[in-house]
Amino acid sequence: MKSNMILVPIILAVLGLIFMFIKMSWVKKQDAGDEKMKSISKSIKEGALAFLNAEYKLLFIFAIIASVALFIISQIVETTHWVIVIAFIIGAIFSALAGNIGMRIATDANARTTEAAKTSLPKALQVSFGGGTVMGLGVAGLAVLGLSLFFMLFVSMFVTGAGNFYEEMTVALEALAGFSLGAESIALFARVGGGIYTKAADVGADLVGKVEAGIPEDDPRNPATIADNVGDNVGDVAGMGADLFGSYVATVLAAMVLGNYVIRDMSITSPFTDDFNGMGPILLPLVIAGVGIIASIIGTFLVKIKDNTAKEKEVQQALDFGNWASIIITLVASWFLIQWMLPETLLMSFFGEGIIEVPSQHVFYACVIGLAVGALISTVTAYYTSLGKKPVLHIVQNSSTGAATNIIAGLAVGMKSTFLSVILFAAAIFGSYALAGFYGVALAASAMMATTAMQLAIDAFGPIADNAGGVAEMSELEEHVRERTDILDSVGNTTAAVGKGFAIASAALTALALFAAYVTFTGIDGINIFKADVLAMLFVGGMIPVIFSALAMESVGKAAMEMVHEVRRQFKEIPGIMEGTGTPDYAKCVDISTKAALREMILPGLITIITPVIIGVLFGAEPLGGYMAGVCVSGVMWAIFQNNAGGAWDNAKKSFEAGVEINGEMTYKGSDAHKAAVTGDTVGDPFKDTSGPSMNILIKLTCLVGLVIAPILGGGHSAFSEETGEVSKEIRVEVKAKEGDTATATITTTVVKDGKKESEVTKVEGTVEEVEKEIEKQKEQ
Amino acid sequence: MKSNMILVPIILAVLGLIFMFIKMSWVKKQDAGDEKMKSISKSIKEGALAFLNAEYKLLFIFAIIASVALFIISQIVETTHWVIVIAFIIGAIFSALAGNIGMRIATDANARTTEAAKTSLPKALQVSFGGGTVMGLGVAGLAVLGLSLFFMLFVSMFVTGAGNFYEEMTVALEALAGFSLGAESIALFARVGGGIYTKAADVGADLVGKVEAGIPEDDPRNPATIADNVGDNVGDVAGMGADLFGSYVATVLAAMVLGNYVIRDMSITSPFTDDFNGMGPILLPLVIAGVGIIASIIGTFLVKIKDNTAKEKEVQQALDFGNWASIIITLVASWFLIQWMLPETLLMSFFGEGIIEVPSQHVFYACVIGLAVGALISTVTAYYTSLGKKPVLHIVQNSSTGAATNIIAGLAVGMKSTFLSVILFAAAIFGSYALAGFYGVALAASAMMATTAMQLAIDAFGPIADNAGGVAEMSELEEHVRERTDILDSVGNTTAAVGKGFAIASAALTALALFAAYVTFTGIDGINIFKADVLAMLFVGGMIPVIFSALAMESVGKAAMEMVHEVRRQFKEIPGIMEGTGTPDYAKCVDISTKAALREMILPGLITIITPVIIGVLFGAEPLGGYMAGVCVSGVMWAIFQNNAGGAWDNAKKSFEAGVEINGEMTYKGSDAHKAAVTGDTVGDPFKDTSGPSMNILIKLTCLVGLVIAPILGGGHSAFSEETGEVSKEIRVEVKAKEGDTATATITTTVVKDGKKESEVTKVEGTVEEVEKEIEKQKEQ
Numbered sequence A, B: 001m002k003s004n005m006i007l008v009p010i011i012l013a014v015l016g017l018i019f020m021f022i023k024m025s026w027v028k029k030q031d032a033g034d035e036k037m038k039s040i041s042k043s044i045k046e047g048a049l050a051f052l053n054a055e056y057k058l059l060f061i062f063a064i065i066a067s068v069a070l071f072i073i074s075q076i077v078e079t080t081h082w083v084i085v086i087a088f089i090i091g092a093i094f095s096a097l098a099g100n101i102g103m104r105i106a107t108d109a110n111a112r113t114t115e116a117a118k119t120s121l122p123k124a125l126q127v128s129f130g131g132g133t134v135m136g137l138g139v140a141g142l143a144v145l146g147l148s149l150f151f152m153l154f155v156s157m158f159v160t161g162a163g164n165f166y167e168e169m170t171v172a173l174e175a176l177a178g179f180s181l182g183a184e185s186i187a188l189f190a191r192v193g194g195g196i197y198t199k200a201a202d203v204g205a206d207l208v209g210k211v212e213a214g215i216p217e218d219d220p221r222n223p224a225t226i227a228d229n230v231g232d233n234v235g236d237v238a239g240m241g242a243d244l245f246g247s248y249v250a251t252v253l254a255a256m257v258l259g260n261y262v263i264r265d266m267s268i269t270s271p272f273t274d275d276f277n278g279m280g281p282i283l284l285p286l287v288i289a290g291v292g293i294i295a296s297i298i299g300t301f302l303v304k305i306k307d308n309t310a311k312e313k314e315v316q317q318a319l320d321f322g323n324w325a326s327i328i329i330t331l332v333a334s335w336f337l338i339q340w341m342l343p344e345t346l347l348m349s350f351f352g353e354g355i356i357e358v359p360s361q362h363v364f365y366a367c368v369i370g371l372a373v374g375a376l377i378s379t380v381t382a383y384y385t386s387l388g389k390k391p392v393l394h395i396v397q398n399s400s401t402g403a404a405t406n407i408i409a410g411l412a413v414g415m416k417s418t419f420l421s422v423i424l425f426a427a428a429i430f431g432s433y434a435l436a437g438f439y440g441v442a443l444a445a446s447a448m449m450a451t452t453a454m455q456l457a458i459d460a461f462g463p464i465a466d467n468a469g470g471v472a473e474m475s476e477l478e479e480h481v482r483e484r485t486d487i488l489d490s491v492g493n494t495t496a497a498v499g500k501g502f503a504i505a506s507a508a509l510t511a512l513a514l515f516a517a518y519v520t521f522t523g524i525d526g527i528n529i530f531k532a533d534v535l536a537m538l539f540v541g542g543m544i545p546v547i548f549s550a551l552a553m554e555s556v557g558k559a560a561m562e563m564v565h566e567v568r569r570q571f572k573e574i575p576g577i578m579e580g581t582g583t584p585d586y587a588k589c590v591d592i593s594t595k596a597a598l599r600e601m602i603l604p605g606l607i608t609i610i611t612p613v614i615i616g617v618l619f620g621a622e623p624l625g626g627y628m629a630g631v632c633v634s635g636v637m638w639a640i641f642q643n644n645a646g647g648a649w650d651n652a653k654k655s656f657e658a659g660v661e662i663n664g665e666m667t668y669k670g671s672d673a674h675k676a677a678v679t680g681d682t683v684g685d686p687f688k689d690t691s692g693p694s695m696n697i698l699i700k701l702t703c704l705v706g707l708v709i710a711p712i713l714g715g716g717h718s719a720f721s722e723e724t725g726e727v728s729k730e731i732r733v734e735v736k737a738k739e740g741d742t743a744t745a746t747i748t749t750t751v752v753k754d755g756k757k758e759s760e761v762t763k764v765e766g767t768v769e770e771v772e773k774e775i776e777k778q779k780e781q
Helices: A007-029 A035-076 A083-119 A121-158 A165-213 A225-266 A280-301 A312-341 A361-385 A390-398 A403-416 A418-450 A452-474 A479-522 A532-573 A586-600 A602-619 A621-658 A672-713 A768-780 B007-029 B035-076 B083-119 B121-158 B165-213 B225-266 B280-301 B312-341 B361-385 B390-398 B403-416 B418-450 B452-474 B479-522 B532-573 B586-600 B602-619 B621-658 B672-713 B768-780
Strands: A345-350 A354-359 A660-662 A665-667 A717-724 A727-739 A742-753 A756-767 B345-350 B354-359 B660-662 B665-667 B717-724 B727-739 B742-753 B756-767
Touching: A007 A083, A007 A121, A007 A280, A035 A083, A035 A165, A035 A225, A035 A452, A035 A586, A035 A672, A083 A121, A083 A165, A083 A225, A083 A452, A083 A479, A121 A165, A121 A225, A121 A280, A121 A312, A121 A452, A121 A479, A165 A225, A165 A532, A165 A586, A165 A602, A165 A672, A225 A280, A225 A345, A225 A418, A225 A452, A225 A479, A225 A586, A225 A672, A280 A312, A280 A418, A280 A452, A312 A361, A312 A418, A312 A452, A312 A479, A345 A418, A354 A361, A354 A418, A361 A390, A361 A403, A361 A418, A361 A479, A361 A621, A390 A403, A390 A621, A390 A660, A390 A672, A403 A418, A403 A621, A403 A672, A403 B403, A403 B532, A403 B672, A418 A479, A418 A621, A418 B532, A452 A479, A479 A621, A479 A672, A532 A586, A532 A602, A532 A621, A532 A672, A532 B403, A532 B418, A532 B621, A586 A602, A602 A621, A602 A672, A621 A660, A621 A672, A621 B532, A621 B621, A672 B403, B007 B083, B007 B121, B007 B280, B035 B083, B035 B165, B035 B225, B035 B452, B035 B586, B035 B672, B083 B121, B083 B165, B083 B225, B083 B452, B083 B479, B121 B165, B121 B225, B121 B280, B121 B312, B121 B452, B121 B479, B165 B225, B165 B532, B165 B586, B165 B602, B165 B672, B225 B280, B225 B345, B225 B418, B225 B452, B225 B479, B225 B586, B225 B672, B280 B312, B280 B418, B280 B452, B312 B361, B312 B418, B312 B452, B312 B479, B345 B418, B354 B361, B354 B418, B361 B390, B361 B403, B361 B418, B361 B479, B361 B621, B390 B403, B390 B621, B390 B660, B390 B672, B403 B418, B403 B621, B403 B672, B418 B479, B418 B621, B452 B479, B479 B621, B479 B672, B532 B586, B532 B602, B532 B621, B532 B672, B586 B602, B602 B621, B602 B672, B621 B660, B621 B672
Parallel strands: none
Antiparallel strands: A345 A354, A660 A665, A717 A727, A727 A742, A742 A756, A756 B756, B345 B354, B660 B665, B717 B727, B727 B742, B742 B756
16 A cells, blocks of 8 residues: 555545535435525525636636646746646636535525524534535545646656656656646636625625615615625635635645655655655645545534524534544544654755754644644634624724724724734744754645645535525524524634634645745745845735735725616616515626626736746746745735734624623614724725735735746756765756856755765856866766 | 045035024024914924923933943944944934924924015025925934044044954944934834824814814814924924934945945955045945035025915925935036045945946946935825825725725725835835945935935925914914915925835835845845745734834824813813813823823834844844844835825815815815715824834834844854965855854855856864864865
8 A cells, every 4th residue: 555655645535525425415405495595595506606607718718828828838948747737727627616516505505504494403504514514525625636646647757767756756746736726726716706796796785775775684675685695605605615725735735845855855865765655755745635634524523513502602612623623633643644654754954054854753743833823823813803802892992983993993903913923923934844844834734724624614604604594584584593594604704704814824824835845946045135136026025915905905896886886777777676576687786796806806816927927037036036925924914914904893893783882881783883883894895805815815826826937947957966885975056047158057065974064065157168067077076 | 635535524514514503593583473473383392392301201211221232232242342332322312403403493483484474475485494404404414424423433443454454344333333223213212202192182183173172273272282283393393304314324324334345345356445545435425425415505595486476386396496406416426426436346246146346337327226216206105195196086086985985995095006116116126236236225225315404304394384374373364374374385295295205215225225234244145035934034024014003003092082081171171261261281282192102102112122132132143134124025015005095095185175076076075075085084194194104213223223233143254365366265254053062164265266256165064173174274275
């Protein structure tokens, strides 16, 4: 089995997908309720699929252009094979497929949850969480399956043993990066487009429906109400799913690239071997991901409540119990896998410290750091955005003096929330690197992402419950049904906030792992911001998330205005619409949101993809590294700021529903303070649902594009090793620039002799011949 | 004269100060109007001085603590002499003195401007601009005088010729950094404290006066009205002055440090000599600054309008004419100075490219870039914040749908304004570095700052005119007086926006120059963000400006609330106050603002100063460099975002005064759209006057603290050079870590032979003896 280890993640992924199908057919077998409920659910489903279909058309054009570009790259760069195009296309299709499965089951599960809630709350939870589980397993299963199959294929194609293992494997992993790029491209469409869609529909429906016409939310007379419910699915289900699919794939890929780097460092004295065909460190992250799927399945069985008397607390505990169970199972399994698959001692090169021996347990500790930091950042996010906690109460208090003070307080809360999150994140980088180098950082991210299936099941359960409440309202069911779905919905709001924290943390760690992989791909020594071009690009990179956020926010405004005009038109032109005798043209509103979302995401999307390419080509690998770092630093900050400010404003507004005490007086909905809070919430809407979450995609995609074009940018690099008894020697040559007849080369010679290590870096400048002669001289010495 | 070149900037600075005294006595000789005007002006002056006095007390405590800390550093670090403490104290005193002079003259000039406006608009401009000129010359004169005198002293103390020139000069410049640190510390108090003061008074006065009691702005019945007018002086005059004083000193200092670095690079083959005692590149920035003072004086003579028929346009043109004249004079003078003071060809070491020959004209072109980028960034700022331009009109349009859309539009405008500013800034880094290395970057900044006296004269003129209008209103003078002061005030609003752009651009370039100087001081090879600890600190640095802004914003809220309670109390308890028979207790309000401002600035101030020290001590020089870069990148972004969003909201609100067309309808003050715009303006107030401008201080002070503690952090570094005929050789040794019996050393050997340059970096690890033997071996080779 050891030599066929790659089959393990494949089998685990297939098991996950089989379980997904079982769960899916179970959900579909549930009763979907009466005709009215079915018809509403059907409208939402059709709207959601209409968005997906429109998205696919745009995607198709994008995929063709990107494929051509990738093909051209593969023809220019020696180490990039054209199969990267196939990997890219399949990556895109798998991600789209996962989103499609999730969206279908989510829109199937809503009415069935409502129907179940008529008789039993435990059953309602089972149905809605079952829908989430299908989504989670679809994403995780397809991700691991796609990565493993392509890895198996590319290893058989490129790692022939004819040349240097490290270099052959690099070619294979470079091709695999195409799969990740495909997946992340879909995430761009789903997350950014979905974010614009959901807020355009929401704001449009509210402005005309609630404010102008004075009808309640989810009222069937509002033409935009279906679009609004579709938006919940498009943004929170498909968008979040694609985001995590992208993070999941990219993290595992980065860990594999860095595993290959470990193998290279361990091959200085003699070629690396182990029982796993000499690729244990590369396979480990894939196997951990596979085990995470099974751990998630076990976790889902533990999500249960006893009877109809359960409240929010019990539901939350049930979810938490399942979540922690899957995390602990994964962690325990990781301990054994690391012991089994890695050599007892790893050799890793650390900057400025040379090659250091690292016990394999340190890799496990890095995984623990990843899981701990993921959980802690989620907790910080929950603290800053939860009802009844200090930050939200602070905003509530500041609502009494008007909208302006409410806004200032909300902005300040969002800004302050960056403190702990960033400190935790910096500690994660520092700690996992100190333990096991960048391989440790990547495995910290992998461990955090291993239970993605469970995380996503919990995330997707929220919007299903939300929609179930909408179906109950629109079908005018009995009070107790809505009460039960409200319990689930309320828990869903909390899990949504925590899920957003998890998504940011995972995106940030993923970007970091990709960043580390980037440096190894380009073969540069590092990224020195004391070089002016690198520093300049660090600033440019820092500006991109700000511009991206501005564009996303303005897009929501524009799209919402179109929706407002359409709803006003329908109210005026369709006879009997307000009396409930005329039927609004729901499809038209869905269509407007769809078109606007896809149109508006083109510019930010292009900025994300094209800017790194331009910078890389014009300035080279190191300035592009500076750019990537700038995007990550600024992007993480703006993601946390916007998500948490938006979340806090939302719950500050919700606080007024139950009533809050301001200056000793109980204040409720309809008060001036509440109106101020509504203003804050409206500002926060695009923050938390459009521009904020888009930052995740921006930072990951930037690093992925960098990784894919990395081979074009790096100066040719070759390695030469030699072993003679006790003395080992390695020479690496990097040709920096060739201009006409002159060249510059950096020659690194590392000699280990009697335990004393000496490395010499010689920089030679002169004619091409002189430089070549010098390189030969160094090798002979 | 050439060998006494240091006397030139001293003479020029003294000339500037003499002219300042002449101008000051001229302003004071003007008629200050009737008793009522005099009494109002006196109240404002007393309030402003009360703030300064309270500030001095806090400053005194701070200076003692900082002096002790600096003294301890000077005892630990061999290359830091205890005279740095003296330089620090005098730097603080000079900056405080400049602020004091500016504040006194500004509060003297307001009533005199009002009085002059009774008869003549040209005279009113002359008086108000005269006040500004005094401020500008005070700042520039004291800055150049202090720097030059200390430089002369330190050179005579440390540059004895006994040792290596570069190292002796480094000790002198390290001591000089104390002067800059002292100046920037005052800026922290003046800018951040002043920013909190001005907005607390403004918001407090408006909330109770305008909104609750319904009395107009500047109404003498409002107890907070004096505090409000004091705030204009504290924030816009003293704050801006201290900010620019700090930038000015720091820029020149950084350019001097980098000039010394050039001298080192030029000494590889043979010791550097020139007619200026071998320190032409170090003296050049000081001389350019001195010449800039004279150019500014000439410029001030050109600011004139013809008669009372002049409108905003003519006043603006007069200011622009004077400004451009001083810039062009400085530029032309720089051309000759560079030709004269620098060798025809400079040698500079560029990363990865070795030592390159740079013609001295390239330094001039770098100066041109600095001036051009300064002007362009100011233009971009003006575009995004000016009445009648697209961005402000966009916010106006979005005010019709309520406060929320107004806020979203304003945030988006602020965010989008970062694009061009950052591109320009990146281009400045890239271009000036490509031309003349980091010396070029520092001289670009120096050139931009050379006309600080003129810039500040224009900046300080605005608040004087604003106050003059306030005096006219409170003294109930004839309509035409207020009309004339309004013309000046309106121009002042535009120059304020441009001035803020200039302040950001200068702070950013200053920080960059300091950052470059930092690397040379620590003796590290560069700042590699591919090292995990450096990357982690880049993230932590990126978070600091966000937290700082949040704290500053919340401080304004807290301080304003205290003011509201006090004003309410006075309205209730002082009999006859609303009828104009009782006198409000103005002093109490001034006192509240003062205390609140100073109390609230302590936490952000401590964060700014202590964080880099902690990071430097715990993690070392390179991670601290990462932190500094993070603060700069994020700080520049948040400065531009907050300043421009705030400025745009302000003018969006002002647009309603003359009336604006929204959806085809003319809309005026009092409309719902206007109310929404007022909300936006209130949010923007702390943005543009407190947290935004504070970013300038944060980024500069962070880099300065880094520079001052740099010698503690750098591994001991020593240089060894040898010259034998055609072959030149230089060896630099850096001992990175010594632990018990083992050591690590990096030995850089550069050999230039037959035009072919070879540099070898050897890293040796082993016992201390082995390492020492290796170093000797390298020297002998």
